[in-house]
Structures are given as structure tokens and as C-alpha cells.
Amino acid sequence: MIYTLTLNPALDYDMYLENELEAENLNLAKKVNYRAGGKGINVSKVLKNLGIESTALGYVAGFVGDFIVENLQKDGIKSEFVKLDGITRINVKVNGNDKETELTGVSPKITDEKLQELVKKMSDLKDGDILVLSGSIPSSISSKIYKELSENVKANVEIVLDTRGNLLQDNIHNNLFVKPNIHELRDMFGEKLKTKQEIVEKCKYFLDRGVKNVILSRGGDGALLVNKDFVLEASVPKGKLINSIGAGDSMVAGFVAGFVKGMTIEDAFKLAVASGSATAYSYGMAEKDLVDKLYSEIEILKEKL
Numbered sequence: 272m273i274y275t276l277t278l279n280p281a282l283d284y285d286m287y288l289e290n291e292l293e294a295e296n297l298n299l300a301k302k303v304n305y306r307a308g309g310k311g312i313n314v315s316k317v318l319k320n321l322g323i324e325s326t327a328l329g330y331v332a333g334f335v336g337d338f339i340v341e342n343l344q345k346d347g348i349k350s351e352f353v354k355l356d357g358i359t360r361i362n363v364k365v366n367g368n369d370k371e372t373e374l375t376g377v378s379p380k381i382t383d384e385k386l387q388e389l390v391k392k393m394s395d396l397k398d399g400d401i402l403v404l405s406g407s408i409p410s411s412i413s414s415k416i417y418k419e420l421s422e423n424v425k426a427n428v429e430i431v432l433d434t435r436g437n438l439l440q441d442n443i444h445n446n447l448f449v450k451p452n453i454h455e456l457r458d459m460f461g462e463k464l465k466t467k468q469e470i471v472e473k474c475k476y477f478l479d480r481g482v483k484n485v486i487l488s489r490g491g492d493g494a495l496l497v498n499k500d501f502v503l504e505a506s507v508p509k510g511k512l513i514n515s516i517g518a519g520d521s522m523v524a525g526f527v528a529g530f531v532k533g534m535t536i537e538d539a540f541k542l543a544v545a546s547g548s549a550t551a552y553s554y555g556m557a558e559k560d561l562v563d564k565l566y567s568e569i570e571i572l573k574e575k576l
């Protein structure tokens with residue numbers, strides 16, 4: 272079984288404006304969209320669209336939490352959330368004609384007792400399972416919680432890690448892959464990292480700490496995969512950008528899907544990029560038909576590390 276963990280889910284409220292967002296002005300929307308979000312939940316959704324079952328773990332609270340649970344149920348995605356007091360956050364994603372602006376809400380508190388409830392659920396993991404640890408960590412719990420949970424897993428499980436900044440560095444633990452985006456890598460090293468060679472050099476930081484593959488996403492500029500044997504560079508397929516929220520999570524789902532289907536690293540990476548771009552070219556998350564179409568258009572360049 273694949274388990275996705277979303278410690279910090281959200282209702283994503285996508286707003287598509289008539290014009291570019293203007294501060295201190297009235298901004299009119301021409302279309303809106305509500306969806307159950309948070310990184311692990313997005314991974315579960317795209318896995319489902321690719322025909323792969325997973326169980327979504329994490330925390331939900333209040334009426335937003337109810338919306339998330341119902342939304343996943345409707346999509347036929349299994350979830351086993353722990354309930355908290357308070358209200359799960361609402362994240363507003365404002366899309367102008369060119370620019371995307373994100374407003375992120377406040378998360379409910381996770382008490383020690385609720386943390387133990389989650390730990391108990393995670394003790395069900397079995398050999399061969401995959402655990403996807405995705406998204407930010409609420410400030411009420413340890414910023415090393417992903418590492419602590421990873422160390423706690425007794426079974427032989429592949430662990431995927433996708434989180435930001437220091438949280439990424441602090442939570443590495445024998446990961447199948449990590450997926451920073453180029454901005455996160457630049458922030459982490461405080462450098463501009465313009466050339467492919469500069470980027471690949473920095474990816475070695477993760478390999479030296481036991482990560483098997485680093486997937487470095489670069490938005491509309493494609494992606495790199497770096498492991499101890501080779502570097503893969505993927506082109507981005509053609510399409511019209513609609514909303515890139517969840518593109519990174521779709522990429523995570525695509526690679527996991529390829530991995531469980533027994534694809535080669537090259538093909539799983541291609542599926543990852545196709546899934547990321549399929550989401551960027553859609554109002555919702557990547558659907559299989561578009562992923563399949565884009566998959567056939569992606570070119571992968573392979574070089575030795």
C-alpha cells in the first residue's frame with residue numbers, strides 16, 4: 272500500500288481573476304474552484320487518476336476537515352485522518368493572467384495525544400509499503416517529525432520526502448527520492464544556481480546523506496533527476512499554463528506510480544514530468560488521458576554523473 276501523509280492539509284480556494292491582482296483594489300473573479308489540498312492529499316489524488324490506490328493519512332479539523340474527507344470519499348480515495356480541534360486551514364490561490372499569488376492560512380494545533388494517535392496508525396505499515404511525506408509541518412510539532420516518523424517505521428518501507436527549506440534538510444532519512452524545486456534549492460544554498468552543472472553539484476548534498484534520487488523541478492523549464500549513477504534532464508511538453516498549484520505533488524505521484532509499476536528510473540521520471548505538466552495545464556489535478564499524451568512528447572537526456 273502507498274500511504275501519503277499530510278500533516279498540514281488545506282482547502283485550496285483557486286480564484287481566476289479578470290485581470291492581474293492589484294493590492295488595495297477590488298479584484299473580480301471570473302471563475303473559482305474549491306479543492307481538498309495539501310501536498311500528500313494531492314499526491315493521493317493524482318495516484319488515483321493514474322489508477323493507483325493509496326491511503327491518505329494526516330490531520331483534519333472542523334468544517335474544512337469535513338469537506339476534505341467528503342471530497343476524498345467522492346473520489347474513491349481511502350483516508351484515515353486523525354481529527355483535531357479547530358479548523359483546517361484555507362489556502363487562497365489567486366491567478367491573474369500571468370501571475371499566481373498564494374495566501375496561506377493558519378493550521379490547527381496538534382497536541383501530543385493527537386501525535387501519538389498518528390504514530391499508532393503508522394505502526395500498521397508493512398514491508399513493501401511506500402510512505403510519502405509531503406508538505407509543511409505545523410509549528411505545534413517538532414520540525415524534525417518526518418525524520419522521527421521515518422526512523423520509527425519498523426517495516427522495510429520506501430520513504431519519499433517533499434518539503435521546503437530547512438524542513439527538507441532536517442528530515443532526510445534514506446529516502447527513495449526528495450523533490451525540491453529550483454527556488455528551494457537556491458534558498459537552501461543561498462546561491463543563484465544558474466547552470467545545470469551548478470544545480471547537479473548541489474543535488475549531491477542529498478545523495479551524500481543517503482537519498483537515492485533527487486528530482487529537481489524547474490517549473491516551465493522542466494526537471495532534472497540526479498542519482499549516484501546518472502543525471503536525467505527532461506524537457507517540458509507543450510501546453511497552455513492554467514494553474515501550477517499541485518504540479519510538484521503531481522510529479523511526486525507520477526514517479527511513485529512509475530516505481531510501483533516497475534518502470535525504469537528514466538520512464539518513471541518521464542511519467543513524473545508528464546504528471547506535473549498535466550496538472551499545470553489543467554484547472555484541477557492531472558488526469559490520465561492528458562498525462563499519457565504528454566508522456567509521449569517528453570524527451571529525456573541522460574548523462575553520467
Ligand SMILES: Nc1ncnc2c1ncn2[C@@H]1O[C@H](COP(=O)(O)OP(=O)(O)O)[C@@H](O)[C@H]1O
Pocket residue numbers: 451452453487488489490491492493494507508512515516517518519520522543544545546547548551
Ligand atoms: N509552467 C509550466 N509549464 C509546464 N510544466 C510545468 C509548469 N509548471 C510546472 N510544470 C510541471 O510540473 C513540475 C513541477 O513544477 P514546479 O513548479 O517546479 O514544482 P512545485 O509545485 O513543487 O514548485 C515541473 O517539473 C513541470 O513538469
Ligand SMILES: O=P(O)(O)OC[C@H]1O[C@](O)(COP(=O)(O)O)[C@@H](O)[C@@H]1O
Pocket residue numbers: 279281283307308309310313362375405406407408435515516517518519520521
Ligand atoms: O504546488 P505544490 O508545491 O505541488 O503544492 C500545492 C499544495 O501545497 C500547498 O500550497 C500547501 O503547501 P505547504 O504544505 O508547503 O504549505 C497546498 O495549498 C497545495 O495543495
